[in-house]
Amino acid sequence: MYTLGINAVYHDSAATLVKDGVVVAAAEEERFTRKKHGKRPVPFSTYELPYFAIDYCLKAAEIHLRDVDHVGYSYDPYLLLDKLSHNGKIELPIEPSASPVPVEWESPWDPLFLSYIVNAPRQLTSGAPHHIQARFADTPLTGSFQWHFVEHHLAHAASAFLPSPFDEAAIFTIDGRGERATTTYSHGICNQITRLGQVNMPHSMGILYEKVTEHLGFLHSSDEYKVMALASFGSPAFLDFFREVIQIQGDGQYTIADFDLGESFGPARKKGEPFEQRHYDLAHSLQAILEERVVQLMEWLHRETRSPNLCLAGGVALNCVMNARIRDRSPFSKVWVQPAAGDAGTAL
Numbered sequence: 001m002y003t004l005g006i007n008a009v010y011h012d013s014a015a016t017l018v019k020d021g022v023v024v025a026a027a028e029e030e031r032f033t034r035k036k037h038g039k040r041p042v043p044f045s046t047y048e049l050p051y052f053a054i055d056y057c058l059k060a061a062e063i064h065l066r067d068v069d070h071v072g073y074s075y076d077p078y079l080l081l082d083k084l085s086h087n088g089k090i091e092l093p094i095e096p097s098a099s100p101v102p103v104e105w106e107s108p109w110d111p112l113f114l115s116y117i118v119n120a121p122r123q124l125t126s127g128a129p130h131h132i133q134a135r136f137a138d139t140p141l142t143g144s145f146q147w148h149f150v151e152h153h154l155a156h157a158a159s160a161f162l163p164s165p166f167d168e169a170a171i172f173t174i175d176g177r178g179e180r181a182t183t184t185y186s187h188g189i190c191n192q193i194t195r196l197g198q199v200n201m202p203h204s205m206g207i208l209y210e211k212v213t214e215h216l217g218f219l220h221s222s223d224e225y226k227v228m229a230l231a232s233f234g235s236p237a238f239l240d241f242f243r244e245v246i247q248i249q250g251d252g253q254y255t256i257a258d259f260d261l262g263e264s265f266g267p268a269r270k271k272g273e274p275f276e277q278r279h280y281d282l283a284h285s286l287q288a289i290l291e292e293r294v295v296q297l298m299e300w301l302h303r304e305t306r307s308p309n310l311c312l313a314g315g316v317a318l319n320c321v322m323n324a325r326i327r328d329r330s331p332f333s334k335v336w337v338q339p340a341a342g343d344a345g346t347a348l
């Protein structure tokens with residue numbers, strides 16, 4: 001039985017092919033197109049599927065798309081569509097960002113974004129670039145496979161726990177956002193994953209880190225590693241500020257208060273401008289609060305699971321300095337991080 005996993009919703013588009021539970025091939029689209037992260041995480045790019053990565057996986061197994069039994073897509077639009085669709089229809093104004101945004105939407109582009117995802121099966125069977133169509137040919141428009149929309153953080157959790165060396169482990173996922181969740185806690189036993197809790201939008205450590213990345217003159221959803229490194233030049237001058245902003249609620253929940261970066265830390269640095277001490281201190285304080293709060297969350301997760309083992313995934317788990325802090329300061333004795341902790345790993 002062949003299962004094809006696809007990540008395409010935001011960025012780091014990727015594909016994985018599994019045969020009877022064994023990974024045959026996995027690849028990120030950027031390796032073929034030479035576009036870093038595959039695409040930018042904007043609604044207009046959501047329709048783009050990682051055709052080259054899929055083609056690579058099919059080629060490795062010497063099969064065609066029509067031979068695939070199951071396709072998993074690491075985002076479930078139906079977790080959000082209930083509020084947006086009426087009788088199977090969603091309305092998209094001609095100029096969404098110039099129109100009033102209904103209160104139940106988060107962005108004026110929500111209908112376009114979700115519509116692209118719902119139509120991904122047909123896009124997969126009919127949208128491959130001309131020169132690689134051979135392995136996609138002769139597949140019925142709606143597919144000869146069974147399609148599964150997988151909740152984004154469940155995909156992250158499975159990508160961390162199932163390939164890990166543990167039969168039982170606590171699982172922590174943390175990223176910018178999935179459908180609603182930004183952080184989840186689970187307990188994995190054999191091939192079962194039980195969700196213990198989750199933090200929902202708008203409270204997101206990942207999005208906070210992205211905003212500071214942008215404020216420091218870097219590309220958000222891409223250059224966060226530069227902020228992590230920049231932190232080593234600074235001091236925790238703003239740590240108390242961030243302690244006020246990010247509050248732990250005691251049951252794995254946390255809140256992040258809204259604040260204006262410009263008002264709090266001065267004007268944003270433009271790309272190419274020299275760094276000042278306040279930039280180093282902002283990066284240092286952000287990194288310090290991330291590590292401090294996540295270790296506190298891991299103390300809660302350990303109390304809930306009583307497991308010695310921890311698995312990590314989600315874009316924030318690409319922060320290796322945070323991961324080292326979890327390894328050294330949290331109650332877990334063994335920590336396993338999914339190497340493709342970002343969205344690419346959700347294809348697995």
Ligand SMILES: [Fe+2]
Nearest residue numbers: 175314315343
């Ligand atoms: Fe993610």
